[in-house]
Amino acid sequence: MNPTPVQELTDEELDAYIRTRLRQAGVDIGVLPADDPDAPADQRGILEGARRFLRSTPPAILGFEPDVQLVAPALYPAALGATLGDGGDG
């Protein structure tokens, strides 16, 4: 059975996932107002942003499949260019 594409998950399903993940990490957004446009942050806005992120970013990343034998994961691509060629005087 193929899993349901994340884009087809309902807001309620994603909200349940988000709240569970945050609870697992010990992060409580329940201290924010539920829905208050005048507040610096509210639960409605945080959940909306998280749903948008989940529907787009993880699928895009996992859908891209580079050759793992040829490309290493690199945290600092440019800074790792620490090697001077012959004759370099720095």
Place this chain on the structure above:
Amino acid sequence: MADRFPRDRPPQDRLVDRRRFLERMGLLTAAAAAGTAFAPTRGLALPASGIGAPTLPDPGSIQATEPWEMSVAELAALLRDGAMSPAELVEAYLARIDAMDATLKAFNTVDAEGARAAARRLGGSAWSGPLHGIPLAIKDNYYTRGVLTTANSHIYADFVPEYDATAWARLREGGAILLGKTQMGPLATSSATTPDGVRTTRNAWAPRDPTVDPGGSSSGSATSVASRMAASSTGTQTGGSITNPSSQQGLTGLKPTMGRVSLHGIVPLTYTRDHPGPLARDAKDAAILLQHMAGPDPLDPRTQGLPAVPDFVNAAEPVRRGSGVGLRWPTTVGLLPGHQDASEEGGGPGGFGRRSETPEARERRLRQAGERRAAEVAARRTMVATFQELGAQVVEVDLPPDWEILTGSDFNNVRLPERTEPFLDVLRRDVRLFGVSLSPWINGLLLSGPEYLRGQRAKMLLLQRVLDGLFARCDVVVQTSPIPFDIIGLPLLAFPIGFEESKGKGTPLPVAGMVGGLPFGEERLLALVAAYQAVTDWHRRRPADAPARGGGGDLGGEPPHRLDVLDVLETGQ
């Protein structure tokens, strides 16, 4: 002008052995994954690399009459000769801050007494170099010993560091004076707002109009220099935060190669992508600041084992070629597809509270964006022609495969877990401390380990394709966005190339060019832009002085505007 470098000495960007560079990537990635890429928390910094005797202007050639009108290089010449004292200079800047900052809101903290004390001390000592007695504005995410450092966040509301960030320590050891700490997007995310999202800093070119983006997140740094309330400033860039405000306010802003400048003692945003660098009036000033900021730091492993710091200051000294100015090194400039296409929608680099804007404001923004885009394209054509007149070769370059995917917003989001991890304890304590900036820190918890690693692998692939593709036929690429150079840590330099008139407002706003280079290619970027600035004067223009609060008519324009969490998520860096 002097030609102190032989022409056959190549700049550092062409001394990097690409094959060995790419082979070494895998080994160092493993080391980073094992934990060696994380910096310890504090300690003493090594002194920055020394610089040779820099070429400074002949004091007799300086056209500016007021000290605050002069560049760092010009001020250095006068301070060296005793024609001006650090104390006089500090008082001149404090007077301008006193007159204008209530309107412009560039500073979070002004350390007037500290600046005066430093000026007195430096005035009694021998001139030590081009930063001796130069007043600087420092972004409020750099630790400054004994001076409030807030990063515009509730999290750091009362934080007074016990030590200096390495980058600031090196500037201070070079003789720089701390005027104050500058406004910024909360935790370096957006254009400058209070921690709860109310806009603060104004663009120095449009002090009466709060809808004109000052650029972010180093907003106050840019406004302080553009308005001549500081000689120069520092910023940090994760997603355009040096080049964007520099572009918006007519400055020369340099984002160095990752690792050139230590991040020790700077509030982290995204630890693989944060870059400290200068926002300056011209290439020479940017070089002077970078010369001091750069170099290995035992407290930041990202700075270890890299090419030695070259002489940026002399790289930024234009050279005579016959009767005119020429390039220090033969340079081929690459143009990306669409570089001169005026059809693209958008509001220039970055964004400024788009989600909560009114329909009228959106219509006005899009109209102004279209006007700005057309002005940018025209100015860029002239810029490229000027490069050619200086002797550059110009070629069109093709985008590598998968460009849209690898440089798009989803792969850009791979940075988010990096901002979450250092702040997990704060997130657990009280998410309200993040104010308007909370969303990206929450989203960072939602990316899995394999997804994060796939993103890092994509960064490496992107670098390979940029080196083998974009840079196969050129030394420098004309950029219109900080992406993807921010992602893969390559250097960028933004600089003014013209103005566009905001129709109906009568406020000319700067238009910027931007060039990107190879790893450790700062010398070449500085040399190219220094030559450009030797034959143009955009970098010398400054806005009219901002009116004081209460004395200059209506400064509000619109009610105070604030960003919300989704604005920050969509437009922040």
